[in-house]
Amino acid sequence: MQARRFALRTLLGAGLLILALAGYVWLTAWRPPPEYAGYGAIELAVPVMTAEQYQDVVATHRQPYVYELQSIAGSVLVYGAMHTKEPGDPQIEDLRQQWERFQPTAALVEGRMGFLPADFVNPIRQFGESGAVFGLAKADDVPAYTWEPPIARELGHVLEEFTAEQVALFYVLRPYFSNLRHGKPADPEGYVEEYRRKRTQWPGLEGTLPSMAAIDAAWKRDFPDSPDWREESDQDGLPGYLGAIANRSNAARDEHLVRVILDLTRQGRRVFAVMGSSHAVKLEPALRAARVEGE
Numbered sequence: 001m002q003a004r005r006f007a008l009r010t011l012l013g014a015g016l017l018i019l020a021l022a023g024y025v026w027l028t029a030w031r032p033p034p035e036y037a038g039y040g041a042i043e044l045a046v047p048v049m050t051a052e053q054y055q056d057v058v059a060t061h062r063q064p065y066v067y068e069l070q071s072i073a074g075s076v077l078v079y080g081a082m083h084t085k086e087p088g089d090p091q092i093e094d095l096r097q098q099w100e101r102f103q104p105t106a107a108l109v110e111g112r113m114g115f116l117p118a119d120f121v122n123p124i125r126q127f128g129e130s131g132a133v134f135g136l137a138k139a140d141d142v143p144a145y146t147w148e149p150p151i152a153r154e155l156g157h158v159l160e161e162f163t164a165e166q167v168a169l170f171y172v173l174r175p176y177f178s179n180l181r182h183g184k185p186a187d188p189e190g191y192v193e194e195y196r197r198k199r200t201q202w203p204g205l206e207g208t209l210p211s212m213a214a215i216d217a218a219w220k221r222d223f224p225d226s227p228d229w230r231e232e233s234d235q236d237g238l239p240g241y242l243g244a245i246a247n248r249s250n251a252a253r254d255e256h257l258v259r260v261i262l263d264l265t266r267q268g269r270r271v272f273a274v275m276g277s278s279h280a281v282k283l284e285p286a287l288r289a290a291r292v293e294g295e
Contacts, residue, residue: 030123032113033134036145039263046289048254049282051247057281064091065277066098069287074265076287077102077272080280081129085182087122092132095274099136104272106264107137107144108257110279112151133274147273149256152203157252159204162245168208169218170238170245172196177234188230254279258286 065080077098081091109130123131137144148154158167172195176188185191189212196215200208209215219229226232226239237243257279264271 030113030118030134030138033109033144033146035148035150036108036260036264037150039259042259042262044258044286044290046285048251048258048286049284051250054278054282058278061277061281063277064094065280067280067284068102069265071265073268075270076261076265077104077270078261078280078283078287079129079133079272079274080277081274083128083178083181083276085125085128087124091129092124095129095132096136099133099272102270102272104137104142104270106269106271107133107142108147108260108264108271108273108275109134109144110147110275112146112148129274133272137272142272145260147253147257147260147275149252153256154249154252155202155204158245158248161248162241164205165208165218166222166241167245168200168205169215169222170242170249171199171202171205172209172215173229173232173242174234174246176229177232177238180231180233181235184230250279254282258283258290261287262290 063082066078068077069075079095079098081095084091086092109127111127111130113127113130113134118135123135125131127134134144136142155167155171158170172192175195176185176192179185192215193212196209196212199205200210209218215229219226222241223229223239232238234246238246257273257275261271261273261283
């Protein structure tokens with residue numbers, strides 16, 4: 001009888017401990033940064049650089065690509081990083097130093113970051129340089145936003161030129177392609193399946209790619225001369241229409257990002273914006289021409 005009571009108390013104690021731990025994780029975990037979409041119409045005096053124009057400078061521009069611009073009202077520090085998920089990468093320490101020197105009042109990060117129990121998972125290993133900047137913003141109580149456009153707006157732009165299945169294949173596989181440079185997942189199918197379930201519910205993509213087998217079939221049909229998708233990285237571009245979709249998606253993202261920066265700086269904010277270096281290069285002419293003079 002005593003043994004049974006002891007076992008019940010032990011189980012009850014363990015259950016309460018698990019509940020307390022779950023509550024702690026829920027209360028302290030990072031939530032995704034909100035979107036910033038409140039700007040009005042902003043005309044650009046000089047357009048954002050196109051993907052074709054960027055190819056003329058991709059081999060010669062500095063890495064990381066960092067610049068600071070000042071306007072009468074506010075300012076922006078653009079940090080164009082070489083994507084990394086290594087906490088020891090010198091860029092991470094450089095980001096911290098730049099943050100401390102610049103003293104931002106708003107932060108912009110790349111990507112639609114998800115729920116993260118930051119006390120148990122390194123945010124840099126999970127979200128790269130964006131995780132580092134989001135952590136700095138949280139520590140200093142600085143408002144932070146994802147600079148990604150609302151997904152319906154981005155998809156609408158891409159679906160004007162490509163079929164729903166083509167677009168779904170790109171968005172479902174894009175996280176895998178982007179992360180392959182950091183190491184191949186032990187279970188590629190399991191990694192992609194999570195994105196397949198979620199992203200084929202996005203507006204305009206419903207009913208596409210109903211299974212992993214459908215992804216394999218579409219890949220073999222459309223890219224017979226390319227490596228299997230499990231071996232494909234976006235580091236040197238993507239094959240066929242996937243590369244064209246990437247360019248159109250990035251164009252929509254860049255057009256949104258430049259306007260977010262301009263809107264925030266015109267409010268007098270000191271904006272710290274982290275992004276891949278290609279975005280930083282493509283935005284610079286438009287930012288400079290929009291009466292944001294270099295310091």
